[in-house]
Every structure is written in structure tokens, then in C-alpha cells.
Amino acid sequence: MLALDLKLKCEIIKKKLAKIQERNAAFLHLDPHLVQQFVMKFIAYNVRQDERAYFENWSQENNIEIKLVADEVTSKNLSLSKGYDAVISFQTGTYPAEFFETLASYGIKDVSIRNVGVDNLDLAEAKKYGIAVTNVPAYSPNAIAEFSVAILLQLLRNQNIFRKRMAANDYRWAPFVGKEIRALTIGIVGTGRIGKVAIDIYKGFGAKILAFDPYHDPKLESEGIYIDTLEDLVAKVDVLTLHMPGSDKDGHLIDAKMIEKMKDGAYIINTARGSLIDAKALLTALKSGKLGGAGLDTYEFETPIFNHDLNETGVKDELFKELVALDNVVMTPHIAFYTETAVENMVNIALDSAKSVIETGTAPTLVQTK
Ligand code: NAD
Ligand code: COI
Numbered sequence: 001m002l003a004l005d006l007k008l009k010c011e012i013i014k015k016k017l018a019k020i021q022e023r024n025a026a027f028l029h030l031d032p033h034l035v036q037q038f039v040m041k042f043i044a045y046n047v048r049q050d051e052r053a054y055f056e057n058w059s060q061e062n063n064i065e066i067k068l069v070a071d072e073v074t075s076k077n078l079s080l081s082k083g084y085d086a087v088i089s090f091q092t093g094t095y096p097a098e099f100f101e102t103l104a105s106y107g108i109k110d111v112s113i114r115n116v117g118v119d120n121l122d123l124a125e126a127k128k129y130g131i132a133v134t135n136v137p138a139y140s141p142n143a144i145a146e147f148s149v150a151i152l153l154q155l156l157r158n159q160n161i162f163r164k165r166m167a168a169n170d171y172r173w174a175p176f177v178g179k180e181i182r183a184l185t186i187g188i189v190g191t192g193r194i195g196k197v198a199i200d201i202y203k204g205f206g207a208k209i210l211a212f213d214p215y216h217d218p219k220l221e222s223e224g225i226y227i228d229t230l231e232d233l234v235a236k237v238d239v240l241t242l243h244m245p246g247s248d249k250d251g252h253l254i255d256a257k258m259i260e261k262m263k264d265g266a267y268i269i270n271t272a273r274g275s276l277i278d279a280k281a282l283l284t285a286l287k288s289g290k291l292g293g294a295g296l297d298t299y300e301f302e303t304p305i306f307n308h309d310l311n312e313t314g315v316k317d318e319l320f321k322e323l324v325a326l327d328n329v330v331m332t333p334h335i336a337f338y339t340e341t342a343v344e345n346m347v348n349i350a351l352d353s354a355k356s357v358i359e360t361g362t363a364p365t366l367v368q369t370k
Contacts, residue, residue, distance in 0.1 A: 104129035133368035145197035147336035151295030182206035187237030190244030246273025293328035
């Protein structure tokens with residue numbers, strides 16, 4: 001009886017051991033995506049204080065280690081990315097020339113940027129070295145569209161002048177009578193995600209809207225807002241607002257010749273890219289009165305200035321200083337994107353994209369096929 005009992009117990013133990021072994025085997029032959037997830041490691045550059053909590057939450061939820069570096073990517077700190085699978089970056093300035101070559105030599109497969117514009121990345125190099133590049137195409141088009149309208153409002157209501165007057169205890173009105181948006185024709189250049197939100201906002205104000213974009217959105221097309229050429233658009237509008245990508249190759253979209261074609265006293269709003277406007281030609285047109293005002297969240301030579309504390313050195317760029325000093329210029333340091341909603345989306349979408357590329361070789365936000 002005792003022997004039988006023991007035999008039974010042994011059988012049960014054997015079965016239990018087999019089950020454990022089975023589970024271990026299954027564990028050892030885990031789905032490669034799951035295994036990858038345990039060993040996957042990311043490095044994130046240029047991480048600000050306001051982004052850290054989003055990184056930490058995502059890291060915990062996804063069980064993936066992320067090294068957070070406060071500085072943006074430079075030739076000096078590129079070697080920190082050795083041993084990681086993906087680089088999560090975010091910068092408006094230039095990346096080191098050897099960026100992709102060096103990352104490839106470290107076996108890195110992915111660069112996921114936390115912003116939209118890829119104009120500062122050498123995508124041909126990324127392709128050459130087999131590195132996937134993802135962006136965050138739509139972290140919050142509203143953030144930028146709202147801001148572009150906000151800076152136009154400041155110009156139309158002479159806010160710079162009234163702020164200065166009040167600082168000098170001068171509370172008179174005249175002669176700085178403002179303009180209402182509904183009385184104006186707004187020219188939208190680029191009717192993509194941000195341009196479309198801007199159109200909706202301007203419709204709310206009751207403005208007349210015209211647009212130029214080589215690609216015609218079918219719904220907007222049916223509203224008859226498209227003008228065939230940029231030259232024709234600029235001649236018809238009171239406000240020109242740019243919502244298209246920047247490109248080094250095309251030179252300036254808005255140069256002295258294009259400004260000449262604009263209506264006298266027209267306004268220009270640029271929350272897109274500084275490279276789109278010839279800043280020198282713009283300054284001349286603002287000083288001469290050819291243009292009524294400019295709202296600039298981006299500036300041609302912004303890299304050494306924006307998002308830096310220059311309190312000690314001051315700004316060396318004379319063109320910038322002249323522009324900022326004008327009453328009919330509202331200049332902001334590339335902050336149109338900077339809202340809580342946008343920052344959270346930028347971090348989460350970039351990290352999701354990097355994880356997806358490492359696990360599956362692709363991501364919905366892929367801008368560069370390997
Ligand atoms: P999007 O890709 O959705 O739309 C861009 C549109 O521009 C497209 O419809 C495209 O057809 C059009 N376009 C391309 N070339 C053109 C040309 N030569 N003339 C007229 N239209 C042209 O992009 P989006 O999300 O609307 O963003 C637009 C741009 O805004 C980005 O590329 C980026 O440079 C800028 N941006 C700025 C900030 C900021 O904080 N200031 C933040 C995000 C994006
Ligand atoms: C972008 O997302 O492309 C932006 O312009 C915002 C950011 C780089 C400051």
C-alpha cells in the first residue's frame with residue numbers, strides 16, 4: 001500500500017516536472033518579439049525636464065530600458081549610443097555628418113525622432129546604412145495651427161506697440177486701430193495636417209480662405225479654395241501663412257521677388273521652417289512698409305539662438321536683433337508645438353515607433369525605409 005502510494009506520488013511529481021519543463025521550454029523558445037522586448041534598450045537625446053515623466057512611464061509600461069541624455073546629439077556624445085537598439089532624438093539643428101554611419105557601426109537599427117520635420121536628417125545616409133527613420137507626423141497639429149493664429153492676432157491688434165506704451169504709462173489708443181480677421185483674405189500655403197486645422201480656425205473667424213498646395217485635398221478642392229500658383233496666391237491675400245515642410249534644395253520659397261508680388265501691407269506668418277523665408281529680404285520689406293507685419297516662430301538662422309539661454313553672451317546675429325526690435329514683428333523661439341498634449345504624444349509615439357521597428361522592422365510612422 002505504501003509502495004503504491006509512493007509510486008503514485010512519484011508519477012504525480014514526474015508529471016508536474018514535465019509540465020514545468022514544458023513551460024520552461026516554451027519560455028526558452030519564446031516568440032522572438034517577446035524575447036526582443038526583454039533585451040531591447042533605447043537611448044534618448046535632448047530630453048527635457050518636462051519629458052522625463054512620459055519617458056519613465058512608457059519605460060515601465062513596456063519593460064524597456066531607456067537611457068535619458070539631456071544634451072542633443074553631437075559628435076562628442078554619439079558614442080553613448082553604443083549598445084542600444086534605437087536612438088530617440090529631437091533637435092532642430094544639424095546632426096553630426098557621421099551620425100548614421102556611426103550608428104550603423106554600433107548595430108543600431110532605428111532612429112525615431114520626436115518631432116515632425118526630417119529636413120535636418122540625411123535620409124540618403126540612413127538608407128545607405130540600413131537605418132530606419134521614424135517621425136511623429138501628427139503629435140498635435142492644433143498646437144501649431146492655434147499658435148499661428150495667435151501671433152497673427154497680436155500683429156493685427158498692435159500688441160507690441162500697446163505693451164511698450166503701457167510700460168511707459170501711455171494708455172492712449174490712437175492711431176493704432178486694429179484689423180479683424182473676418183475682414184481679411186487668408187492665404188494658406190500647405191494644406192496638410194496643420195494647414196487644415198488653421199483653415200478651420202480661420203473659418204470660425206469668418207475669414208475668406210485661399211490656398212496653395214501642389215497636392216489638392218479633395219474636400220478643400222470642392223470648396224474651391226485652391227489657387228494654381230504661389231505667385232497668384234500671394235497677390236490675392238492679406239495674410240500669407242506657411243504650413244509646409246522646409247527644404248534646403250528649393251532655396252527660399254519667399255524671397256525678395258515673391259515679397260514684391262504680395263499686396264502692400266500684407267502680413268506673413270511662419271510657424272513652418274525658417275529656411276522658407278529669406279530673412280534679409282523680409283527685414284527690408286518690413287522696414288520699408290511693403291509688408292505690414294511678420295509673425296515668426298521660425299527664423300532662417302535660429303539654430304544657435306532658439307532654445308538656448310544666451311543671457312551671458314547675448315545674441316550675435318544682427319539681422320535677428322533688427323527683426324525682433326521692429327514693432328511689426330512678433331518673434332517666438334520655435335514654441336508653436338510646445339503644449340502638454342503635444343509633448344506627451346511626441347514621446348509616446350516616438351517610443352512606440354522605435355519598439356515597432358525593432359520588433360517588426362517597420363512602423364506606421366516610418367519616413368525612411370531601411
Ligand atoms: P503635412 O505633411 O501634413 O502637410 C504639409 C503640406 O505641405 C502637404 O499638404 C504638402 O503637399 C504641402 N507642400 C509640400 N510642398 C509644398 C510647396 N512647395 N508649396 C505648398 N505646399 C507644399 O505637414 P504638417 O504636419 O502640416 O506640418 C507642416 C510643417 O510645419 C512641418 O513640415 C514642419 O516644418 C512645421 N512644423 C512646425 C512646428 C513648430 O513648432 N513651429 C511644429 C510642427 C511642424
Ligand atoms: C517639428 O516637429 O518639426 C517642429 O518644428 C517642432 C520642434 C522641432 C521644435
